[in-house]
Amino acid sequence: MRPTLRLLASAMPSTNAMSPGPMALLPPIYLYRRLFRAHRRHLPSEMRLLGDEYIKAEFRAHRDVENPVHLIGFLTEWQLYAQKIEGDAWAGEKLDQGKISKMSDEQLGQLYELMRAIQKRGTEGQGSDS
Template sequence: MSDKLKVLKKQGLFVFLDILRLHRKKLPIELRSFGDVYVKQEFRQHQDANSRQYEMFLEQWQYYLADLKSMKDVKQIGKKISEEDKLLLNDDQMKTLSQLEEETKKTFKKE
Protein backbone atom coordinates (compact mmCIF):
# COMPACT_ATOMS: atom_id res chain seq x y z
CA MET A 1 0.00 0.00 0.00
CA SER A 2 1.42 3.38 -0.98
CA ASP A 3 1.96 6.12 1.57
CA LYS A 4 -0.68 8.23 -0.17
CA LEU A 5 -3.24 5.44 0.14
CA LYS A 6 -2.38 4.96 3.83
CA VAL A 7 -3.06 8.65 4.47
CA LEU A 8 -6.31 8.49 2.49
CA LYS A 9 -7.47 5.39 4.40
CA LYS A 10 -6.78 7.16 7.71
CA GLN A 11 -8.79 10.18 6.53
CA GLY A 12 -11.48 7.77 5.37
CA LEU A 13 -11.72 6.25 8.83
CA PHE A 14 -12.31 9.68 10.36
CA VAL A 15 -14.93 10.53 7.72
CA PHE A 16 -16.63 7.16 8.29
CA LEU A 17 -16.76 7.67 12.07
CA ASP A 18 -17.96 11.28 11.72
CA ILE A 19 -20.78 10.15 9.42
CA LEU A 20 -21.93 7.48 11.87
CA ARG A 21 -21.76 10.00 14.73
CA LEU A 22 -23.85 12.54 12.81
CA HIS A 23 -26.34 9.84 11.80
CA ARG A 24 -26.86 9.15 15.52
CA LYS A 25 -27.21 12.84 16.25
CA LYS A 26 -29.36 14.03 13.36
CA LEU A 27 -31.33 11.17 11.79
CA PRO A 28 -34.47 9.39 13.01
CA ILE A 29 -33.91 5.72 13.85
CA GLU A 30 -35.38 4.38 10.58
CA LEU A 31 -33.10 6.50 8.43
CA ARG A 32 -30.15 6.06 10.74
CA SER A 33 -30.18 2.28 10.55
CA PHE A 34 -30.60 2.36 6.78
CA GLY A 35 -27.89 5.00 6.39
CA ASP A 36 -25.45 3.21 8.68
CA VAL A 37 -25.79 -0.05 6.77
CA TYR A 38 -25.31 1.75 3.45
CA VAL A 39 -22.22 3.66 4.64
CA LYS A 40 -20.65 0.51 6.08
CA GLN A 41 -21.26 -1.41 2.84
CA GLU A 42 -19.76 1.34 0.71
CA PHE A 43 -16.62 1.66 2.82
CA ARG A 44 -16.20 -2.13 2.87
CA GLN A 45 -16.58 -2.33 -0.90
CA HIS A 46 -13.86 0.27 -1.42
CA GLN A 47 -11.22 -1.28 0.86
CA ASP A 48 -9.28 -2.59 -2.14
CA ALA A 49 -9.53 0.57 -4.24
CA ASN A 50 -6.36 2.17 -5.56
CA SER A 51 -5.27 5.66 -4.47
CA ARG A 52 -7.06 7.47 -7.29
CA GLN A 53 -10.33 5.57 -6.82
CA TYR A 54 -10.25 5.93 -3.05
CA GLU A 55 -9.53 9.64 -3.30
CA MET A 56 -12.60 10.16 -5.52
CA PHE A 57 -14.69 7.92 -3.25
CA LEU A 58 -13.60 9.82 -0.15
CA GLU A 59 -14.26 13.19 -1.76
CA GLN A 60 -17.91 12.28 -2.34
CA TRP A 61 -18.34 11.10 1.26
CA GLN A 62 -16.76 14.35 2.47
CA TYR A 63 -19.45 16.24 0.51
CA TYR A 64 -22.10 14.10 2.21
CA LEU A 65 -20.50 14.77 5.59
CA ALA A 66 -20.57 18.52 4.92
CA ASP A 67 -24.27 18.25 4.00
CA LEU A 68 -24.97 16.38 7.23
CA LYS A 69 -23.13 18.98 9.28
CA SER A 70 -25.12 21.83 7.72
CA MET A 71 -28.46 20.03 8.11
CA LYS A 72 -30.76 21.65 10.63
CA ASP A 73 -33.61 19.15 10.60
CA VAL A 74 -34.62 15.87 9.03
CA LYS A 75 -36.83 17.51 6.40
CA GLN A 76 -33.67 18.84 4.76
CA ILE A 77 -32.11 15.43 4.08
CA GLY A 78 -30.66 14.88 0.66
CA LYS A 79 -30.80 16.81 -2.54
CA LYS A 80 -31.92 16.14 -6.09
CA ILE A 81 -29.33 14.63 -8.41
CA SER A 82 -29.02 16.59 -11.64
CA GLU A 83 -29.43 14.87 -14.98
CA GLU A 84 -25.81 15.80 -15.80
CA ASP A 85 -24.61 14.00 -12.67
CA LYS A 86 -26.73 10.95 -13.49
CA LEU A 87 -25.04 10.73 -16.89
CA LEU A 88 -21.68 10.43 -15.13
CA LEU A 89 -22.74 7.33 -13.17
CA ASN A 90 -21.72 3.87 -14.33
CA ASP A 91 -24.17 0.94 -14.43
CA ASP A 92 -23.36 -0.23 -10.89
CA GLN A 93 -23.80 3.27 -9.52
CA MET A 94 -27.14 3.66 -11.32
CA LYS A 95 -28.29 0.34 -9.87
CA THR A 96 -27.24 1.44 -6.38
CA LEU A 97 -29.02 4.77 -6.83
CA SER A 98 -32.22 2.99 -7.90
CA GLN A 99 -32.03 0.66 -4.89
CA LEU A 100 -31.46 3.61 -2.58
CA GLU A 101 -34.46 5.44 -4.04
CA GLU A 102 -36.67 2.34 -3.61
CA GLU A 103 -35.60 1.77 -0.01
CA THR A 104 -36.11 5.43 0.83
CA LYS A 105 -39.62 5.38 -0.63
CA LYS A 106 -40.44 2.24 1.40
CA THR A 107 -39.16 3.89 4.58
CA PHE A 108 -41.26 7.01 4.09
CA LYS A 109 -44.39 5.04 3.11
CA LYS A 110 -44.34 3.42 6.57
CA GLU A 111 -44.74 6.80 8.25
Template sequence: MAGPAHVSRVRFLYKRLLVLHRFLPIDLRALGDQYVKDEFRRHKSASPENVTSFMIEWESYRETLQTQVLQAAGGQLSSVKFGSPLQEDKLGNFQSDQIGQLYELMLESTKSSRQFDIQEDGK
Protein backbone atom coordinates in the same frame (compact mmCIF):
# COMPACT_ATOMS: atom_id res chain seq x y z
CA MET B 1 -0.69 0.37 -0.04
CA ALA B 2 -2.23 3.42 1.60
CA GLY B 3 -0.16 5.37 4.06
CA PRO B 4 -1.07 5.90 7.71
CA ALA B 5 -2.28 9.46 7.03
CA HIS B 6 -4.75 8.25 4.41
CA VAL B 7 -5.99 5.41 6.61
CA SER B 8 -6.48 7.85 9.47
CA ARG B 9 -8.40 10.26 7.23
CA VAL B 10 -10.68 7.49 5.95
CA ARG B 11 -11.30 6.18 9.47
CA PHE B 12 -12.10 9.71 10.74
CA LEU B 13 -14.58 10.30 7.90
CA TYR B 14 -16.24 6.93 8.47
CA LYS B 15 -16.67 7.53 12.20
CA ARG B 16 -17.85 11.11 11.68
CA LEU B 17 -20.56 9.94 9.27
CA LEU B 18 -21.85 7.39 11.77
CA VAL B 19 -21.91 10.06 14.50
CA LEU B 20 -23.86 12.44 12.24
CA HIS B 21 -26.33 9.66 11.44
CA ARG B 22 -27.30 9.58 15.13
CA PHE B 23 -29.21 12.81 14.49
CA LEU B 24 -31.27 11.40 11.61
CA PRO B 25 -34.76 9.98 12.03
CA ILE B 26 -34.38 6.39 13.26
CA ASP B 27 -35.31 4.67 9.97
CA LEU B 28 -32.98 6.87 7.94
CA ARG B 29 -30.22 6.30 10.48
CA ALA B 30 -30.48 2.52 10.12
CA LEU B 31 -30.50 2.74 6.32
CA GLY B 32 -27.66 5.28 6.26
CA ASP B 33 -25.46 3.37 8.71
CA GLN B 34 -25.75 0.17 6.70
CA TYR B 35 -25.08 2.00 3.44
CA VAL B 36 -21.95 3.73 4.81
CA LYS B 37 -20.60 0.48 6.24
CA ASP B 38 -21.18 -1.37 2.97
CA GLU B 39 -19.66 1.35 0.80
CA PHE B 40 -16.54 1.81 2.90
CA ARG B 41 -16.04 -1.97 3.06
CA ARG B 42 -16.58 -2.27 -0.70
CA HIS B 43 -13.93 0.37 -1.45
CA LYS B 44 -11.13 -1.00 0.75
CA SER B 45 -9.18 -2.20 -2.27
CA ALA B 46 -10.27 0.44 -4.80
CA SER B 47 -7.88 2.00 -7.29
CA PRO B 48 -6.29 5.37 -6.37
CA GLU B 49 -8.47 7.27 -8.86
CA ASN B 50 -11.63 5.69 -7.44
CA VAL B 51 -10.48 6.41 -3.89
CA THR B 52 -10.02 10.09 -4.73
CA SER B 53 -13.56 10.52 -6.09
CA PHE B 54 -14.94 8.32 -3.29
CA MET B 55 -13.41 10.55 -0.62
CA ILE B 56 -14.50 13.77 -2.35
CA GLU B 57 -18.12 12.61 -2.57
CA TRP B 58 -18.28 11.30 1.00
CA GLU B 59 -16.68 14.52 2.31
CA SER B 60 -19.33 16.47 0.43
CA TYR B 61 -22.04 14.30 1.99
CA ARG B 62 -20.51 14.85 5.44
CA GLU B 63 -20.52 18.63 4.95
CA THR B 64 -24.14 18.64 3.75
CA LEU B 65 -25.32 16.39 6.56
CA GLN B 66 -23.39 18.34 9.19
CA THR B 67 -25.01 21.58 8.02
CA GLN B 68 -28.47 19.98 8.12
CA VAL B 69 -27.88 18.49 11.58
CA LEU B 70 -26.79 21.89 12.91
CA GLN B 71 -29.93 23.47 11.43
CA ALA B 72 -32.04 20.81 13.12
CA ALA B 73 -30.26 21.40 16.43
CA GLY B 74 -30.92 25.12 16.08
CA GLY B 75 -34.63 24.54 16.49
CA GLN B 76 -35.53 24.42 12.82
CA LEU B 77 -36.15 20.66 12.90
CA SER B 78 -39.55 20.82 11.24
CA SER B 79 -38.13 22.73 8.28
CA VAL B 80 -35.01 20.58 7.81
CA LYS B 81 -35.04 18.12 4.94
CA PHE B 82 -32.13 15.73 5.17
CA GLY B 83 -30.25 15.02 1.95
CA SER B 84 -29.96 16.92 -1.30
CA PRO B 85 -30.95 16.34 -4.92
CA LEU B 86 -28.51 14.43 -7.12
CA GLN B 87 -27.08 16.65 -9.82
CA GLU B 88 -27.64 15.35 -13.34
CA ASP B 89 -24.00 15.83 -14.37
CA LYS B 90 -22.93 13.47 -11.56
CA LEU B 91 -25.48 10.88 -12.61
CA GLY B 92 -23.72 10.63 -15.97
CA ASN B 93 -20.53 9.47 -14.21
CA PHE B 94 -22.21 6.45 -12.61
CA GLN B 95 -21.63 2.91 -13.84
CA SER B 96 -24.64 0.70 -14.57
CA ASP B 97 -24.32 -1.22 -11.28
CA GLN B 98 -24.19 2.08 -9.40
CA ILE B 99 -27.38 3.23 -11.14
CA GLY B 100 -29.05 0.00 -10.01
CA GLN B 101 -27.79 0.51 -6.46
CA LEU B 102 -29.04 4.09 -6.47
CA TYR B 103 -32.45 2.93 -7.69
CA GLU B 104 -32.65 0.32 -4.91
CA LEU B 105 -31.68 2.97 -2.35
CA MET B 106 -34.39 5.29 -3.69
CA LEU B 107 -36.99 2.52 -3.46
CA GLU B 108 -35.99 1.65 0.11
CA SER B 109 -35.92 5.25 1.29
CA THR B 110 -39.35 6.05 -0.14
CA LYS B 111 -41.22 2.94 1.04
CA SER B 112 -44.22 3.55 3.24
CA SER B 113 -43.36 0.35 5.12
CA ARG B 114 -39.60 0.34 5.71
CA GLN B 115 -37.37 -2.73 5.84
CA PHE B 116 -36.18 -1.65 9.25
CA ASP B 117 -38.71 -2.02 12.05
CA ILE B 118 -36.81 0.02 14.59
CA GLN B 119 -38.14 1.94 17.55
CA GLU B 120 -36.26 4.47 19.57
CA ASP B 121 -35.43 3.60 23.18
CA GLY B 122 -38.29 4.18 25.58
CA LYS B 123 -41.02 4.17 22.91
Protein backbone atom coordinates in the same frame (compact mmCIF):
# COMPACT_ATOMS: atom_id res chain seq x y z
CA MET C 1 -6.83 1.00 1.60
CA ARG C 2 -3.08 0.92 1.84
CA PRO C 3 -1.28 3.31 4.23
CA THR C 4 0.49 5.14 1.39
CA LEU C 5 -2.82 5.84 -0.28
CA ARG C 6 -4.25 7.09 3.00
CA LEU C 7 -1.42 9.61 3.24
CA LEU C 8 -1.99 10.66 -0.35
CA ALA C 9 -5.71 11.06 0.30
CA SER C 10 -5.17 13.17 3.37
CA ALA C 11 -2.75 15.46 1.52
CA MET C 12 -4.89 16.10 -1.58
CA PRO C 13 -7.15 19.20 -1.53
CA SER C 14 -10.60 19.08 -3.08
CA THR C 15 -11.22 20.82 -6.38
CA ASN C 16 -15.00 20.97 -6.03
CA ALA C 17 -16.23 24.40 -7.08
CA MET C 18 -19.26 24.17 -4.77
CA SER C 19 -17.20 23.93 -1.57
CA PRO C 20 -16.34 27.12 0.31
CA GLY C 21 -12.60 26.69 -0.23
CA PRO C 22 -9.88 24.09 -0.29
CA MET C 23 -10.81 21.18 1.89
CA ALA C 24 -8.21 18.79 3.25
CA LEU C 25 -9.47 15.24 3.03
CA LEU C 26 -9.79 13.33 6.24
CA PRO C 27 -8.01 9.99 6.48
CA PRO C 28 -10.47 7.12 5.96
CA ILE C 29 -10.84 6.03 9.61
CA TYR C 30 -11.54 9.58 10.82
CA LEU C 31 -14.03 10.14 8.02
CA TYR C 32 -15.73 6.81 8.81
CA ARG C 33 -16.16 7.84 12.46
CA ARG C 34 -17.32 11.34 11.49
CA LEU C 35 -20.04 9.87 9.27
CA PHE C 36 -21.43 7.75 12.10
CA ARG C 37 -21.37 10.73 14.48
CA ALA C 38 -23.19 12.87 11.92
CA HIS C 39 -25.85 10.19 11.50
CA ARG C 40 -26.25 9.83 15.25
CA ARG C 41 -26.68 13.58 15.75
CA HIS C 42 -28.65 14.63 12.68
CA LEU C 43 -30.77 11.77 11.33
CA PRO C 44 -33.98 10.16 12.57
CA SER C 45 -33.48 6.60 13.80
CA GLU C 46 -34.92 4.87 10.72
CA MET C 47 -32.75 6.88 8.33
CA ARG C 48 -29.77 6.40 10.60
CA LEU C 49 -30.06 2.61 10.48
CA LEU C 50 -30.21 2.61 6.69
CA GLY C 51 -27.36 5.12 6.40
CA ASP C 52 -25.10 3.31 8.88
CA GLU C 53 -25.46 0.03 7.00
CA TYR C 54 -24.73 1.77 3.73
CA ILE C 55 -21.59 3.42 5.11
CA LYS C 56 -20.31 0.09 6.41
CA ALA C 57 -20.97 -1.65 3.11
CA GLU C 58 -19.32 1.06 1.01
CA PHE C 59 -16.21 1.33 3.14
CA ARG C 60 -15.85 -2.48 3.17
CA ALA C 61 -16.25 -2.61 -0.61
CA HIS C 62 -13.55 0.04 -1.06
CA ARG C 63 -11.14 -1.32 1.54
CA ASP C 64 -8.68 -2.69 -1.02
CA VAL C 65 -8.81 0.15 -3.56
CA GLU C 66 -5.38 0.91 -4.94
CA ASN C 67 -6.20 3.52 -7.59
CA PRO C 68 -5.38 6.91 -5.97
CA VAL C 69 -7.81 8.80 -8.22
CA HIS C 70 -10.66 6.48 -7.27
CA LEU C 71 -9.71 6.72 -3.61
CA ILE C 72 -9.61 10.53 -3.67
CA GLY C 73 -13.02 10.63 -5.36
CA PHE C 74 -14.49 8.18 -2.84
CA LEU C 75 -13.20 10.10 0.19
CA THR C 76 -14.14 13.48 -1.28
CA GLU C 77 -17.74 12.47 -1.91
CA TRP C 78 -18.14 10.98 1.57
CA GLN C 79 -16.63 14.08 3.16
CA LEU C 80 -19.03 16.33 1.21
CA TYR C 81 -21.88 14.07 2.34
CA ALA C 82 -20.78 14.43 5.98
CA GLN C 83 -20.71 18.21 5.64
CA LYS C 84 -24.23 18.23 4.20
CA ILE C 85 -25.58 16.00 6.96
CA GLU C 86 -23.93 18.11 9.65
CA GLY C 87 -25.29 21.31 8.11
CA ASP C 88 -28.78 19.89 7.52
CA ALA C 89 -28.42 20.90 3.85
CA TRP C 90 -29.47 17.47 2.60
CA ALA C 91 -33.23 17.68 3.07
CA GLY C 92 -35.04 18.09 -0.24
CA GLU C 93 -31.84 18.27 -2.29
CA LYS C 94 -31.83 16.71 -5.75
CA LEU C 95 -28.99 14.68 -7.24
CA ASP C 96 -26.60 16.50 -9.55
CA GLN C 97 -27.22 15.53 -13.20
CA GLY C 98 -23.47 15.46 -13.85
CA LYS C 99 -23.00 12.79 -11.18
CA ILE C 100 -25.93 10.77 -12.47
CA SER C 101 -24.53 10.81 -16.01
CA LYS C 102 -21.21 9.42 -14.72
CA MET C 103 -22.84 6.48 -12.89
CA SER C 104 -22.52 2.95 -14.22
CA ASP C 105 -25.58 0.84 -15.00
CA GLU C 106 -25.03 -1.05 -11.75
CA GLN C 107 -24.94 2.18 -9.74
CA LEU C 108 -28.10 3.45 -11.43
CA GLY C 109 -29.77 0.13 -10.60
CA GLN C 110 -28.78 0.48 -6.95
CA LEU C 111 -30.07 4.04 -6.90
CA TYR C 112 -33.38 2.87 -8.39
CA GLU C 113 -33.66 0.08 -5.79
CA LEU C 114 -33.01 2.60 -3.02
CA MET C 115 -35.69 4.90 -4.40
CA ARG C 116 -38.20 2.02 -4.54
CA ALA C 117 -37.38 0.97 -0.97
CA ILE C 118 -37.92 4.53 0.26
CA GLN C 119 -41.21 4.81 -1.63
CA LYS C 120 -42.37 1.45 -0.26
CA ARG C 121 -41.57 2.53 3.31
CA GLY C 122 -43.45 5.77 2.73
CA THR C 123 -46.60 4.00 1.53
CA GLU C 124 -46.41 1.46 4.38
CA GLY C 125 -46.09 4.29 6.90
CA GLN C 126 -49.10 6.09 5.45
CA GLY C 127 -51.22 2.93 5.45
CA SER C 128 -50.55 2.16 9.13
CA ASP C 129 -51.52 5.68 10.28
CA SER C 130 -55.17 5.25 9.23
